[in-house]
Structures are given as C-alpha cells and as structure tokens.
Amino acid sequence: MFPRRLSLAGITGASLFLAASLTPSLLPRTALMQGALSGLCLAVGYGAGTAVAALGRLLELPDLPRRPGRWIALAASLFGIAMLFLAEGWQKELRGLMAMQSIEPFGILKVSGIALAIFFALLGLARSILLVIRTVTSSIHHRVPRRAATLAGLLATALLMAGIIDGVVLRYALRAVDGSYQRLDALIDADLAAPASPLRAGGPGSLIDFDTLGRQGRSYVSTGPTLEEMERFSDKPALTPVRIYAGLNTAETVEERAALALEDLKRAGGFERKVLLLITPTGTGWVDQAAIDSIEFLHNGDIASVALQYSYLSSFLALAVEPGYGQESARALFNAVYGHWKTLPRDSRPLLYLFGLSLGAMNSDLSADFLDIAGDPFQGALWSGPPFNSRLWQMATAERERDTPVWLPRYRDGAAIRFTSQTNALDLTGRGPQDGWGPIRIVYLQYASDAVTFFEPASFYRPPAILEAPRAPDVSPSVRWFPAVTFLQMGFDMLIANQAPNGYGHSYAPEHYLDAWVAVTGTGAYDEAGLHRLRQHFVDADP
Known part of the structure; x- marks a missing residue:
C-alpha cells in the first residue's frame, strides 16, 4: 500500500499538512507557487509525523498496530488528494475577490508533480543529514556513553552543515545574486x-x-x-x-x-x-x-x-x-x-x-x-x-x-x-x-491582503490578528488558521505580494x-x- 521505507506516521502528517496548504490565504497562488508551498508543507508534515512517533517511542508508549496505521495513513492521503480538487475553487474565489481578469487554470497534475518533487528532494536531504549523524555517532559510541555519542553526532553534523551552508552555499548564491542584480542595475x-x-x-x-x-x-x-x-x-x-x-x-x-x-x-x-x-x-x-x-x-x-x-x-x-x-x-x-x-x-x-x-x-x-x-x-x-x-x-x-x-x-x-x-x-x-x-x-x-505588513511570526502557533473578526473586505472568509501551515502560507504570500493587482496585496x-x-x-x-x-x-x- 505504501513504500516500506516511508513512515506511516510521517505519511499521515504529510497528508494533513498538504490538505491545509491547499486552503486559501491572503493572495491567490499560481500552480507553481502552490506546488512549491505544498511540497514544503509535505516535508514539514512528514517530519512532524515522524517526530511524534519518535517521541512516543521515547516515552515508551505502545506502538499503533501496523494495519490500523496503514488505514489511518490511507485515509489521510485520500483527504489530501480530495483537497486538491477543492483548491481550484478557493483560488478562483480569491481571484474574483480581487477582480483579477485572467483566471489561470490551477493545474492539479502540475501542482502534484511540483509538490512531490520538492518533498522527495527535501526528504533525501533530511535522510542524508541523519546518515551523517549516525555515522559520527557509531564511530565514537564505543568510547563514550551512547547519549553523549548521539549529542556529539548532532553537534558535529550541525557544525558541518553550518560550514557548508555559510561557507559555500550562501557565499556563492549571494555572489551570484549580487552579480545579477548589479548587472541589471547597470x-x-x-x-x-x-x-x-x-x-x-x-x-x-x-x-x-x-x-x-x-x-x-x-x-x-x-x-x-x-x-x-x-x-x-x-x-x-x-x-x-x-x-x-x-x-x-x-x-x-x-x-x-x-x-x-x-x-x-x-x-x-x-x-x-x-x-x-x-x-x-x-x-x-x-x-x-x-x-x-x-x-x-x-x-x-x-x-x-x-x-x-x-x-x-x-x-x-x-x-x-x-x-x-x-x-x-x-x-x-x-x-x-x-x-x-x-x-x-x-x-x-x-x-x-x-x-x-x-x-x-x-x-x-x-x-x-x-x-x-x-x-x-x-x-x-x-x-x-x-x-x-x-x-x-x-x-x-x-x-x-x-x-x-x-x-x-x-x-x-x-x-x-x-x-x-x-x-x-x-x-x-x-x-x-x-x-x-x-x-x-x-x-x-x-x-489587509498585504502579507508584507500583516505577516506574524507567531502565526506558527496561534491565529494571526488579520484573521480576527471583523475581516477586511479583501480577506476571504474561507481563510482558516492551521498551526505551522498558515505561517508558511503567509511567507509565500509575502513572496508574491507585488504580483497582486493594483489595490490589493503589496500593489x-x-x-x-x-x-x-x-x-x-x-x-x-x-x-x-x-x-x-x-x-x-x-x-x-x-x-
């Protein structure tokens, strides 16, 4: 039913996060932006699901039998897929609210393809990091206590990743961006x-x-x-x-x-x-x-x-x-x-x-x-x-x-x-x-539809004030708050805020x-x- 190497708890969390990511936020999204957002939410939800399962094992709670776990994961997956078909209607509602003339087809297959590609890329990256942690831990666990070895593995991997990101990825990415903007400015x-x-x-x-x-x-x-x-x-x-x-x-x-x-x-x-x-x-x-x-x-x-x-x-x-x-x-x-x-x-x-x-x-x-x-x-x-x-x-x-x-x-x-x-x-x-x-x-x-102004970092764990009643005319009544997901949705809204029609978003x-x-x-x-x-x-x- 599911690939054996995927966690059932992770699949359940990923599906629920996917469903939430497809609900509307402040601005309408293209298929590309929705796919990117949903792919990120899939990865975050998968991580959240596996983290909950790991916490249960740490607390020595009994595992859920595999057969019920499969049915729960299947039901969550079907729910996420069903939300894909509802998402197009929400996006049309937002575009109508902002009097946008062209209604771009949502493209369910395109959204799904982009989301899955991003999810598996992020999953591969996360598993690579875990592999490094395990390798470091196993190389020293016979010399130090197990928990100390695990902590040392986490610290060593964190320092390695920070060095790679700061010394290589950010340096060359910023240099490339800086050079392109400088040429454009000239x-x-x-x-x-x-x-x-x-x-x-x-x-x-x-x-x-x-x-x-x-x-x-x-x-x-x-x-x-x-x-x-x-x-x-x-x-x-x-x-x-x-x-x-x-x-x-x-x-x-x-x-x-x-x-x-x-x-x-x-x-x-x-x-x-x-x-x-x-x-x-x-x-x-x-x-x-x-x-x-x-x-x-x-x-x-x-x-x-x-x-x-x-x-x-x-x-x-x-x-x-x-x-x-x-x-x-x-x-x-x-x-x-x-x-x-x-x-x-x-x-x-x-x-x-x-x-x-x-x-x-x-x-x-x-x-x-x-x-x-x-x-x-x-x-x-x-x-x-x-x-x-x-x-x-x-x-x-x-x-x-x-x-x-x-x-x-x-x-x-x-x-x-x-x-x-x-x-x-x-x-x-x-x-x-x-x-x-x-x-x-x-x-x-x-x-009110401008996330540059109304983004709240605290929306990760509580509803943002912009969703309180009474709502502004340019905020859809269909917008709902979801932990973590709304934070990511409004982050994406900031990225596309300048693309809104005049009189909405950041225009x-x-x-x-x-x-x-x-x-x-x-x-x-x-x-x-x-x-x-x-x-x-x-x-x-x-x-």
Whole structure:
C-alpha cells in the first residue's frame, strides 16, 4: 500500500499538512507557487509525523498496530488528494475577490508533480543529514556513553552543515545574486534618454551624471506627469516638478551621495517649491510612480522630491544582506536636507514631508529622531505597505483603540497617526480628512491582503490578528488558521505580494495614494469637485 521505507506516521502528517496548504490565504497562488508551498508543507508534515512517533517511542508508549496505521495513513492521503480538487475553487474565489481578469487554470497534475518533487528532494536531504549523524555517532559510541555519542553526532553534523551552508552555499548564491542584480542595475534602457529638463537629476546643468543613477533612478527622473498634462487637467498654470535622485555610483560614500543630492536639489530650486518630499526607495532603488505622480498632480507640479539609492538588491535580500544600509542612507539624506531646510525662514520654506513604500517605509521611519526635530518638526509622512516589523507601525497598531481591527486601527484621537486602506478612512471628525491633526501628520496606507505588513511570526502557533473578526473586505472568509501551515502560507504570500493587482496585496493604487496625500498635505490646487475628477482620472488610468 505504501513504500516500506516511508513512515506511516510521517505519511499521515504529510497528508494533513498538504490538505491545509491547499486552503486559501491572503493572495491567490499560481500552480507553481502552490506546488512549491505544498511540497514544503509535505516535508514539514512528514517530519512532524515522524517526530511524534519518535517521541512516543521515547516515552515508551505502545506502538499503533501496523494495519490500523496503514488505514489511518490511507485515509489521510485520500483527504489530501480530495483537497486538491477543492483548491481550484478557493483560488478562483480569491481571484474574483480581487477582480483579477485572467483566471489561470490551477493545474492539479502540475501542482502534484511540483509538490512531490520538492518533498522527495527535501526528504533525501533530511535522510542524508541523519546518515551523517549516525555515522559520527557509531564511530565514537564505543568510547563514550551512547547519549553523549548521539549529542556529539548532532553537534558535529550541525557544525558541518553550518560550514557548508555559510561557507559555500550562501557565499556563492549571494555572489551570484549580487552579480545579477548589479548587472541589471547597470542596464540602460534604450528608450530612456537623459532628461531634457534642468529640473531633473542627470539633466542639463545637473551635478549628477545620468549614467550613475542606476536603472530605477534613471526611470524615475525620466518619467512623471508633464507640464502640459497637469495644466490640461487642472485648467491652471502649473510647474514642472523637480525630481532629484542619487544612485549608488553617484559618489563613493553615503554621506557624499546625500551631500551631492542636496546640492543638486538647491541648484534645481527645490527649496523654492511649496512642497518638498524626501523619498526612501525600496531595496532595488525603485520609487513608486503611483505615489509620486499623484502628489505631483495634486499640487500642480509645485513640488520637489529627492531620493537616495542604498542597494540594487530586492527589498527582501537587501534586508537580509545589508540590514543597516537603508536606515543609514535614509538618515544621511534626512540629516542633509533637514539640516538645510531648518535654516530657511519658516514663512517661505517648503512644507517638508517623508515618503516610503515597503522597506522604504520602514527605513524612512528610522531616518529621523523625533527628539531632534521636536523644536522644528517636518510636516508629515505617508508610509505605504510598512513591513510587519516597522517600529512606529508596530507601536501604533498594538496600542490601537480596542474596538478597531488590526487592518484599520485607530490610534488615540488621530491627531498624529492615521490609517487607511482601499476605502478612505482618514476623516475621523466628520469635517474632512484635514481636520483634527496636530503639527505632524503621519498616514499609513495598508491593505489587509498585504502579507508584507500583516505577516506574524507567531502565526506558527496561534491565529494571526488579520484573521480576527471583523475581516477586511479583501480577506476571504474561507481563510482558516492551521498551526505551522498558515505561517508558511503567509511567507509565500509575502513572496508574491507585488504580483497582486493594483489595490490589493503589496500593489498600491494611485487613487488610494491621492486620498492619503490629501489628508497629509492638504487639497493642493483642487477643490472638492476637482479632487473627485482627479481621483476618477487615476481610477480610469489604473491597469
């Protein structure tokens, strides 16, 4: 019925974990991602089952007779197979919830093949490790007590594996990834020419060479709404927005890059604009155009923005490999710009705001020490999709009003920090989203379906708060918590969060940014009717 070399307890555990892995989580999964997740869950479940059986033997509990054990394993396996046929319906439900146009076939055979391949690969690896432990143990057990020999075998194998992983696997894997990202960052898109405007980094008269900006920086300074587009839409005179960006190759050190960005900002007249925006990019140096386009339209171009690249790796890798670089870069830029800004006359200097998405939000939060700015604070910040371990976000969420959900919390009276989502929730007084604020306005834009924000390490052993009632509109009522499995599901959700359609997951829509900017910076060049038209413009432009 089953291969003799497979544990019946392991098969039972693997089948139950497989069944749980096929249930929905925050985001829809492709067949490839579902297969990878299910393969990992099969391996974890198999390990859990064999561990339970081993614990029973250690406690000298009677073994389950083999015949009933086979029937239990068979029933669990059939349950896991049956769940494969239900999984496609759950994935379609999630795609419908997020208004995804294309419904990709789930592919039961593809999911099964990928899952089994990963399971047997991980099982082979685990058995190889056990073989090393047994070999070491057997070679010394006649010299030392049995338990001491077993402990020595475990320690020796752990040290060997750590040396292989750290000295060989990680070193060469990170070197390969680092090299590929570096080459990608250096690529110059043939469709992107250096800006013709002196108001852009890399343009005429700029102190920063266009070729040093990196791929994302070159894209940022070469795009954005034009003067004609803004004037045609607002029916008012507009200004060309100032966009300054310094790449990793712009200068040798982060302090030199920040100083050069400041000087280029001065040269372009950034401190003569109504609004000045300090941007902390994501790990690759990417700046979310939806966020910046919306605020530039809102203020009819009377705005300058400046950003500093700190990595060319993805945010996940940048956090793992270079955990302090983002904070160091964000703080260097803030100190440089804020240091000059606070010397200017208060009645004529621009309004100063901070912005960051994802890892950029976390590092932007860390860029300023509030004790240092208390006497002369900046005006506010918009942070979208903050990672779950963001300092200020964690504090405000943990201390939210008891009757508010984790996905849309209310912090105290909303004078300093407010949260919003797909539906604008920033009007806390009933008199408009600009009412009731203190001297600093901080808005978090977050979606409940974004695992980057709502992942919880504790979901390994307890339900995450995002599944508590009332649930957000973008979290399916079919999502259930399973020990260990939900932890893995949300980990995979983080990996695919950027692939969600606009307005879900980690893809933030321009119309939602616009609502947040209005609360943080005011209505800009528009009255209520104009804001409605502008919001509809972004809704219609959404892909």
